[in-house]
Amino acid sequence: MRERVKRVANELGWSPDAELAKQMSLVRNTLNPTNLPNLALIVHKSSAQLRHEFAPREQFEGAKEYASRMGYGVDVFNLIDSPLSVSRLHGILRARGIQGVVYIATLEPEIPLEYLEMGHDFSCAVAGVRYPEEPFHVAISDWVTAARMAVQNLLEAGFKRPGFILPEGVDKPLGWGYGAGVHAGMMDVKLKNRLPILYTGATESWIPEYEYERCVAWIQENKPDVIVSTDGEHIPIILSKVAGRRKPIPYYSLDWESDLAGSGGVNLRHRKVGRGAVDLVIAQLHRGESGIPSVQMALQIEGVWQTRDSVGVSEDEAVLQR
Helix, strand or coil: CHHHHHHHHHHCCCCCCHHHHHHHHHHHHHCCCCCCCCEEEEECCCHHHHHHCHHHHHHHHHHHHHHHHCCCCEEEEECCCCCCCHHHHHHHHHHCCCCEEEEECCCCCCCCHHHHHHHHHCEEEEECCCCCCCCCEEEEECHHHHHHHHHHHHHHCCCCCEEEEEEHHHHCCCCCHHHHHHHHHHHHCCHHHCCCCEEECCCCCCCCHHHHHHHHHHHHHHCCCEEEECCCCCHHHHHHCCCCCCCCCCEEECCCCCCCCCCEEEECCHHHHHHHHHHHHHHHHHHCCCCCCCCCCEEEECCEEEEHHHCCCCHHHHHHHC
16 A cells, blocks of 8 residues: 555655654654654674674664664664574564664674565664665665775875785675775875785685785785784784794774774774664654665765774764864
């Protein structure tokens, strides 16, 4: 019936009143007598993994905090900690009056397709990673700009031969976004100093131990004066194995968190990615939309360059300084 009404409205040339839709949404929320939650966050990563893994944890916390601040009740469903069948989860969402769903997507493990298909019945968005099989609206980091930003800031800092070591299990699922940004940024590097990207592993999202020797050989052959990667945990181990250096090679991250090693890098602002996914769902609720959109929107959150010296500077202040 909803689709028939939309079709007739389009034939008549009717267009919605955006301000009226906003007010009606506020009225519906205010008159909700049972105060039921109306947004669900669906996570496919255990609580222990979330505590250990920076990006999904930040996206999850950002989405939950922002939804609450906007006046929406939030229910969390962790498919690892508390497994539910698709039909059971769908029934719970309906019974609790939930209208919108935010999936906190991760590279590993991926959310099973059948749980994504359930989102067709709700206003829905994905945070973190695209799922081509289910093209919901997505909020993602701007990986291309992040890599270009890294090259530009390192050149401004006086480095001349930046070397990038990237796990293939990270960049491939992201559509080679980091690699594209590196190649774009390298256009500002003198031709003799442009180094090829070293991709490691096959499916791992980190640099596996069996690749350490190849990484060391690549560094000794290409002689970068700074190393950039997404793996802040294993790069220091690799750099400690590089012989014949008078001083250590600095390391910067494409997904920097101050708790890990490194001099700095790109803060991808994952909390704002989670917030962006909630915004996409709220907009659909205001418009009365659900399911797979006719045109997928990707809300890309630009990162900000930060160093150890700017740890106390807020993300927004860092953007203004840049």
